[in-house]
Amino acid sequence: MDQLQGSLTIETLGNKDDASEIEKAQLGNKEHLSHLEVYFHEGDVEQRKGDEEIVKAMQPHQNLESLCIWDCHIGTTDSLYWIKFLHNLRKVDLNVWRFCEVLPLGKLQSLEILSIWWICKLKKVGAEFLGREEETETVLSAGILFPKLKQLSFNA
Structure with missing residues (x-):
């Protein structure tokens, strides 16, 4: 299975055993x-604790070029820490993250398209979003943050 090529879609995540299955993959x-492309269960109105473990377990190879995650019910994106190691990532779609703040x-550095749709409880797009350690760090000291960005979409 390590020779898997092209695209992979994983659907209806959110069960208690899904994190261990993702790790096994x-x-x-x-x-x-x-x-x-990853789809969690749709329609839940409360936060699911298992979603964070599933996202943490994903950790795709650094060659990944496109990532789309739908209906994820996590409150923070700490479990998405691995995204910063995806140096070839050109496209990111985060859609319907009901509890992310x-x-x-x-x-x-390779990101060309960023779409953020229906992140209902988003309170802050700050220094963390830009990859800076602190709010006081200037944009100049951080360098050009998304040098190849061509398309940015926000829809709340």
Whole structure:
């Protein structure tokens, strides 16, 4: 399975055993996987604790070029820490994250398209989103944050 190439779609995540199944899939070994699309269960009105463990377990290979995650019910994006290591990531879609309040995406140097849709409780797009350590760090000292960005979409 490490030779898996192209696109992979994983649907209806959110069950208690899904994090261990994602770990078993060893997405970090799939170096030829270019697009990962993940769909969690739709429609829940309360935060699901298992979603954070599932996102933490994903950790795709650094060659990934496109990432889309739908209906994720996590409050913070701490479990998405691995995104900063995806140096070839050109496209990110985060859609219907009902409980996320802060978006830290880091310095994604290859990012061309960023879509953030229906992140209902988003309170802050600050230094963390830009990959800076602190609010006081200037943009000049941080460098050009998304040098290849061509399209940015926000829809609340």
